[in-house]
Amino acid sequence: MRPVHQHGEWSEAQLLGAKAGQRVSVVIPARDEQDSVGDVVARVREEWVERHPLVDEVIVIDSDSKDATAERARSAGALVFAAAEVRPDVGAAQGKGEALWKALHVVTGDLLVFLDADLLDWGPHFVPGLLGPLLTDPQVRLVKAVYDRPMVDDGGRQAEAGGRVTELVARPLIALHWPYLSDLVQPLSGEWAIRRSTFERLSVPMGYGVEIAAVVDVAERHGADAIAQVDLGRRTHRHHRHDTLGPMAVQVLAAAEVRLGWRSPGRRDDHVTLVQYDRTPTGFVRHERHPNIGERPPAWSVEGYRNETGEDLRQ
Numbered sequence: 001m002r003p004v005h006q007h008g009e010w011s012e013a014q015l016l017g018a019k020a021g022q023r024v025s026v027v028i029p030a031r032d033e034q035d036s037v038g039d040v041v042a043r044v045r046e047e048w049v050e051r052h053p054l055v056d057e058v059i060v061i062d063s064d065s066k067d068a069t070a071e072r073a074r075s076a077g078a079l080v081f082a083a084a085e086v087r088p089d090v091g092a093a094q095g096k097g098e099a100l101w102k103a104l105h106v107v108t109g110d111l112l113v114f115l116d117a118d119l120l121d122w123g124p125h126f127v128p129g130l131l132g133p134l135l136t137d138p139q140v141r142l143v144k145a146v147y148d149r150p151m152v153d154d155g156g157r158q159a160e161a162g163g164r165v166t167e168l169v170a171r172p173l174i175a176l177h178w179p180y181l182s183d184l185v186q187p188l189s190g191e192w193a194i195r196r197s198t199f200e201r202l203s204v205p206m207g208y209g210v211e212i213a214a215v216v217d218v219a220e221r222h223g224a225d226a227i228a229q230v231d232l233g234r235r236t237h238r239h240h241r242h243d244t245l246g247p248m249a250v251q252v253l254a255a256a257e258v259r260l261g262w263r264s265p266g267r268r269d270d271h272v273t274l275v276q277y278d279r280t281p282t283g284f285v286r287h288e289r290h291p292n293i294g295e296r297p298p299a300w301s302v303e304g305y306r307n308e309t310g311e312d313l314r315q
């Protein structure tokens with residue numbers, strides 16, 4: 001079994017020393033997260049920008065929010081970019097993966113730490129925990145967060161274990177097709193860290209397929225040992241309603257099918273139709289949802305992409 005590191009394994013001094021000349025970017029994708037994004041930004045900045053110089057920039061990628069996400073993030077001290085306005089020449093699409101891919105075009109970091117913006121019960125220790133393996137082991141390219149993830153209802157009561165898409169889609173896919181990744185405790189955790197030089201070479205699903213794609217692609221290219229995992233304790237977040245988990249599952253499945261060679265990576269406008277039903281007094285009403293299953297090509301292959309050294313990486 002792959003070891004599970006503890007977030008407190010590395011001292012601040014050790015991490016700061018290992019950071020040496022490298023730059024670290026914390027990237028927070030956010031769609032309509034006005035209630036929580038400010039707290040995530042402020043606590044990371046306070047601890048890891050102001051108190052200890054571990055993080056060089058905290059960036060929020062505003063993913064088509066209709067609420068005050070951008071304003072709240074900015075006033076908490078983040079650099080805010082609207083996903084649709086980054087590289088407008090390559091077009092815009094909706095989705096978390098799209099936000100992370102667009103981030104590659106604006107970050108200056110060598111090491112990228114991704115945090116979800118809907119975190120409720122979490123702590124700034126997430127950041128050094130995720131950076132520990134990247135800073136101390138050159139073989140590691142991707143670090144996944146591990147945590148307890150209880151399902152918490154609106155009254156704050158804990159019901160059952162959360163991670164419904166993880167349990168019903170990701171783990172079964174891994175069991176069937178990539179059993180050597182079964183030792184990943186939270187394959188879909190939204191908190192992960194990766195070397196920029198690795199992420200910029202991956203094809204990135206625009207939606208929620210980004211996590212399953214990253215773990216499979218990194219393992220297949222660099223070996224399963226290039227992925228580390230770190231126990232961060234406990235994390236709660238805003239839960240989806242059951243009817244929005246279906247589109248998420250479609251995106252995870254589609255990303256897996258691409259990696260199995262069953263479908264080609266879709267383009268920007270590649271949507272599937274997911275049909276759901278509601279019972280009404282007059283019968284069933286059909287609803288359609290159209291999750292995007294497109295993928296962005298590796299950022300380094302996109303004309304005009306520059307890495308932090310200003311070098312043109314296209315081959």
Ligand SMILES: O=c1ccn([C@@H]2O[C@H](COP(=O)(O)OP(=O)(O)O[C@H]3O[C@H](CO)[C@@H](O)[C@H](O)[C@H]3O)[C@@H](O)[C@H]2O)c(=O)[nH]1
Nearest residue numbers: 029030031033063094095096099116117118188190208211
């Ligand atoms: O179009 C979108 C949708 C979501 N988000 C942000 O992405 C993060 C995660 O989205 P969320 O809807 O909260 O996902 P979860 O229900 O938390 O899903 C889990 O599983 C997903 C599938 O692997 C991962 O992408 C998530 O990070 C992980 O937390 C949040 O900050 C969102 O605001 C965007 O930026 N753009």
Ligand SMILES: O=C(O)[C@H](O)COP(=O)(O)O
Nearest residue numbers: 162163164165166239240
């Ligand atoms: O990662 C998952 O499986 C989805 O985010 C659903 O999580 P939840 O069941 O805790 O809401």
